[in-house]
Amino acid sequence: MKEGRTERFLDLVALRHSVRCYEARPVERAQVERCLEAARQAPSACNSQPWTFIVVDDPVRKEKVAAATSGGVLPLNHFTRQAPVLVVVVAEPARTSARVGAALQDLPFPMMDCAIAAEHFCLQAAEEGLGTCMLGWFDAQRVREILAIPAAARPVLIITLGYSGEQQAVRERSRKSLAEMSAWNLYPGAAEGAGTDRRGWRAALGLLVCLLVTCLAAAVGGAATARAGAFYAELARPPWAPPGWVFGPVWSLLYTMMAVAAWRVWKTGGLRAARGALMVYAVQLAANALWSWLFFAWRLGGLAFLEILLLVGLVLETIRRFRRVRPSAAWLLLPYLAWLAFAAALALEIWRMNPGLL
Ligand SMILES: Cc1cc2nc3c(=O)[nH]c(=O)nc-3n(C[C@H](O)[C@H](O)[C@H](O)COP(=O)(O)O)c2cc1C
Structure with missing residues (x-):
């Protein structure tokens, strides 16, 4: 990167704000294309690029999309009608x-990718002297119908684009301070000495405990099945x-998968937060x-x-609770x-x- 660029970039970032009042002046196609180019260059998980940007400038269709952002009882997003261009960001299957990766990490990678690309778009728009506002509040089903978006894809954001009609070019903005939104080397407020050193040991110990508890149950059940082979x-x-x-x-x-699932829940939620699920x-x-x-030792088939029906119910409840803490742990129980x-x-x-x- 060339020196001196950072300040210019920070100026651009400071300039961008959500514009909610637009001039009727049209936007040139070449400007929109440069914004699209900026979005195209965005990073994405596994370079998946799970997005489609639909530029809506046809007045009739644009009016319909604008109506889908501002209907209902809330007085939201009425300014969308003024914007000469609306850009619908559609998340595609990754x-x-x-x-x-997203499933293992429990992270919505396509949403994250679309958000990053959308911000690239908005920053280039600011560079072009254009105003934007990202909208997360809109009738997605209506937008899907208006633009013929297939079921596998999902409209996730709408960006208004046009020349700002606001009086002030730069607006006071409320932001957390650097100290509030960032920390160096440790999570804010964490005790000195916390973190990396004991983490590996704690995780290993947690896994060991989960394996031992699960093996104990297996052993108690196994004691009843000493002669199960011949009986079966x-x-x-x-x-x-x-x-x-x-x-x-x-x-x-299955016991190993169960133990790993419980361990993942413990690791994510901590013993206190995940206590109900682990109980x-x-x-x-x-x-x-x-x-x-019941079955092998006491031979009470009914x-x-x-x-076992009760057990199925309990496992379903475990899956439900695990899912809330860590979805991938719930999958391990399937x-x-x-x-x-x-x-x-x-039986x-x-x-x-x-x-x-x-
Ligand atoms: C995901 C997302 C959804 C948003 N949805 C709306 C919206 O529906 N209507 C709106 O007026 N602004 C919306 N905004 C804009 C935010 O309100 C705005 O970014 C925030 O207040 C910070 O102000 P600034 O963009 O001017 O810096 C949205 C922003 C994001 C990132």
């Missing part, structure tokens, strides 16, 4: 790599029942262990079936839920087929 072989089973050896590896994998997780673990005793549904059907069928034994 590349697979960006989608995987004795039972009349439906043709779709898997062979006995399948259960060990499947449960090992429900612990209760479902206990219900999981109890099922093995009760075992009812209890194979467990699917397996439980299968196990419930199998019911085996109970029905073995009236004397269960």
